[in-house]
Amino acid sequence: xxxxxxxxxxxxxxxxMNVGVAAGIIIGCLPGLNVxxxxxxxxxxxxxxxxxxGMYLLLGAYCGAIYGGSISAILINTPGTPSACxxxxxxxxxxxxxxxGDALKTALVASVVxxxxxxxxxxxxxxQLAVFSIKIQAPEFFALCIFGVTAAVGIAGEQIFKGVIxxxxxxxxxxxxxxxxxxxxxxxxxxxxxxxxxKVAAVMLGVFALSEVMSKAQEVYATRRGSSAxxxxxxxxxxxxxxxxxxxxxxxxxxxxxxxxxAIPGTGGAICAMFSYNTAKRMSKHPEQFGKGCIEGIVxxxxxxxxxxxxxxxxxxxxxxxxxxxxxxxxxxxxxxxITPGLHLFTQDKVWVNAIMGGLFAINILMYFQGALFxxxxxxxxxxxxxxxxxxxxxxxxxxxxxxxxxxxxxxxTILIGFLGYVLKxxxxxxxPMTIGLVLGNLAETNLRRALIxxxxxxxxxxxxxxxxxxxxxxxxxxxxxxxxxxxxxxRGKGGVAV
Amino acid sequence: xxxxxxxxxxxxxxxxxxxxxxxxxxxxxxxxxxxRGNQGAQAFTSRxxxxxxxYSICVVAVLGLLSTILQYRxxxxxxxxxxxxxxxxxxxxxxxxxxxxxxxxxFGLIVxxxxxxxxxxxIVATVIILPVMLFLLGCRKWMHYVCAGLFAAMVYVVxxxxxxxPLP
Numbered sequence: 001x002x003x004x005x006x007x008x009x010x011x012x013x014x015x016x017m018n019v020g021v022a023a024g025i026i027i028g029c030l031p032g033l034n035v036x037x038x039x040x041x042x043x044x045x046x047x048x049x050x051x052x053x054g055m056y057l058l059l060g061a062y063c064g065a066i067y068g069g070s071i072s073a074i075l076i077n078t079p080g081t082p083s084a085c086x087x088x089x090x091x092x093x094x095x096x097x098x099x100x101g102d103a104l105k106t107a108l109v110a111s112v113v114x115x116x117x118x119x120x121x122x123x124x125x126x127x128q129l130a131v132f133s134i135k136i137q138a139p140e141f142f143a144l145c146i147f148g149v150t151a152a153v154g155i156a157g158e159q160i161f162k163g164v165i166x167x168x169x170x171x172x173x174x175x176x177x178x179x180x181x182x183x184x185x186x187x188x189x190x191x192x193x194x195x196x197x198x199k200v201a202a203v204m205l206g207v208f209a210l211s212e213v214m215s216k217a218q219e220v221y222a223t224r225r226g227s228s229a230x231x232x233x234x235x236x237x238x239x240x241x242x243x244x245x246x247x248x249x250x251x252x253x254x255x256x257x258x259x260x261x262x263a264i265p266g267t268g269g270a271i272c273a274m275f276s277y278n279t280a281k282r283m284s285k286h287p288e289q290f291g292k293g294c295i296e297g298i299v300x301x302x303x304x305x306x307x308x309x310x311x312x313x314x315x316x317x318x319x320x321x322x323x324x325x326x327x328x329x330x331x332x333x334x335x336x337x338x339i340t341p342g343l344h345l346f347t348q349d350k351v352w353v354n355a356i357m358g359g360l361f362a363i364n365i366l367m368y369f370q371g372a373l374f375x376x377x378x379x380x381x382x383x384x385x386x387x388x389x390x391x392x393x394x395x396x397x398x399x400x401x402x403x404x405x406x407x408x409x410x411x412x413x414t415i416l417i418g419f420l421g422y423v424l425k426x427x428x429x430x431x432x433p434m435t436i437g438l439v440l441g442n443l444a445e446t447n448l449r450r451a452l453i454x455x456x457x458x459x460x461x462x463x464x465x466x467x468x469x470x471x472x473x474x475x476x477x478x479x480x481x482x483x484x485x486x487x488x489x490x491x492r493g494k495g496g497v498a499v
Numbered sequence: 500x501x502x503x504x505x506x507x508x509x510x511x512x513x514x515x516x517x518x519x520x521x522x523x524x525x526x527x528x529x530x531x532x533x534x535r536g537n538q539g540a541q542a543f544t545s546r547x548x549x550x551x552x553x554y555s556i557c558v559v560a561v562l563g564l565l566s567t568i569l570q571y572r573x574x575x576x577x578x579x580x581x582x583x584x585x586x587x588x589x590x591x592x593x594x595x596x597x598x599x600x601x602x603x604x605x606f607g608l609i610v611x612x613x614x615x616x617x618x619x620x621x622i623v624a625t626v627i628i629l630p631v632m633l634f635l636l637g638c639r640k641w642m643h644y645v646c647a648g649l650f651a652a653m654v655y656v657v658x659x660x661x662x663x664x665p666l667p
């Protein structure tokens with residue numbers, strides 16, 4: 001135990017945790033730049049680092065960005081990330097009452113508590129799930145991959161067809177390169193640099209960061225005369241931590257929701273924040289105060305969204321299935337370090353599991369100190385004009401994609417994928433299913449092939465084995481449930497099915 | 500009108516995916532994924548998974564296309580919508596040509612930056628492209644140019660000196 005703590009708390013690791021948290025908070029509090037963006041942009045920096053320090057940088061950014069979204073939600077009435085969408089309802093009204101400091105401190109304390117609860121959940125539930133996952137064989141793994149992909153399509157909401165197409169596009173992209181089973185070249189178009197396939201990091205940088213530069217350019221140009229000054233002045237926090245913790249009912253409830261929702265692939269912080277907020281409002285003795293700047297209205301969503309941070313890592317570490325697109329980028333980082341997430345992490349690379357679990361605890365504690373000490377500084381970040389940010393992001397993307405393999409080819413891939421991402425976003429195609437499809441593609445194909453070998457080519461193996469059948473059934477229900485719901489709504493005359 | 504425009508866009512994008520899927524299935528996969536002699540008899544070859552995906556794309560694109568066409572016809576037959584169309588109501592705020600073109604100009608600039616980055620190196624490429632991009636985005640404050648320049652210098656220090664990335 002002491003050895004594990006010693007391994008985690010080295011100077012380099014603590015430095016990277018702090019840098020990651022700070023970068024995450026800064027990116028998170030800039031409206032329009034989300035958690036995935038924070039991880040994608042920092043990903044290239046990890047290539048030259050020791051693997052654990054690099055992972056801490058990304059985990060710090062992950063936790064920091066979820067919290068950071070609340071800063072702009074409270075100060076400028078715009079959630080920095082989708083996870084902070086419910087924080088706006090009470091955070092901004094409280095700030096308007098001259099209590100911006102109180103609102104920010106409440107968000108910080110609730111975020112840290114939610115994050116710590118999530119760490120405990122990861123610590124206790126991940127090993128249990130890992131024990132269960134020993135029973136899982138190729139057909140079940142394939143079913144899990146399908147579940148991961150269909151859950152990602154669920155992120156797309158009502159746009160089922162678009163979500164499915166994007167997931168399939170991601171799976172198709174995963175087939176580029178040498179087929180590891182047969183050694184055949186696939187979809188390489190004569191480019192030897194594609195032998196190892198499309199680099200997940202290069203694709204993520206393009207699709208999440210570079211495409212955002214193009215999307216935001218239009219907004220920036222249209223509002224070039226406007227400024228992004230903070231309309232609300234920052235005030236010192238007068239609220240005591242114990243006052244915030246006195247709302248323990250909301251904290252416990254939202255944390256539990258966060259852990260449960262976060263552990264289900266395809267959900268995420270935004271859903272949990274809204275769910276926690278609504279439940280807190282329904283259960284409150286004074287629901288009329290919600291929306292007017294009540295503390296519970298900040299505690300519930302902030303605690304809920306941060307409680308998903310550790311929980312989303314449960315399916316990643318045990319089954320190798322990313323819970324959301326942000327975790328899919330983390331898989332990219334792990335793969336770059338030569339680590340394949342999954343059950344063997346618990347049997348062979350236990351150092352990694354301990355490092356991630358312990359690191360998450362440390363990151364949440366550091367986030368509290370950073371938030372408490374530098375909140376005024378972070379609040380000022382919302383003043384940085386997007387016009388400066390865009391060229392800086394472009395530079396970081398180009399240099400970052402070059403740093404993946406010290407090759408200009410990856411720069412070309414990032415730029416082309418960035419343009420593709422821009423066009424797809426413009427046509428309202430969700431990007432998350434594509435990234436999860438890309439990450440899960442190889443795993444899905446390998447296990448499909450193994451399962452078919454097991455069954456002498458019969459696809460019935462997926463429905464005759466109970467676990468794989470149940471997983472596939474859940475996948476198809478989750479995929480078609482919105483479609484069925486809309487059909488019923490349509491019959492009742494409420495509306496049509498969105499594509 | 501906004502909804503009709505969105506549906507038209509969906510029809511075009513679904514058609515592109517359908518055409519792309521068919522292209523992959525008919526030409527690209529056979530040309531780009533060779534199957535060795537002894538693999539032909541196997542049930543699962545290197546082509547199988549890409550084929551499953553591309554055919555699935557085609558099926559989903561057809562379903563999406565049918566769904567959007569039905570929505571489009573329904574909207575067009577809506578009298579209120581037709582009236583709006585006849586009157587030529589402008590549902591969108593008018594955007595200037597530059598505003599529409601700016602993402603593509605920025606993309607062009609990123610491509611040029613990528614090419615210059617490879618040919619003449621990071622420092623010169625950044626010195627040329629960074630101010631151009633800031634100017635195109637409407638930045639007129641010299642302080643912003645300095646800030647962006649400092650960031651570019653920081654990126655150089657971090658990658659080249661600290662992370663030892665051999666930047667061109």
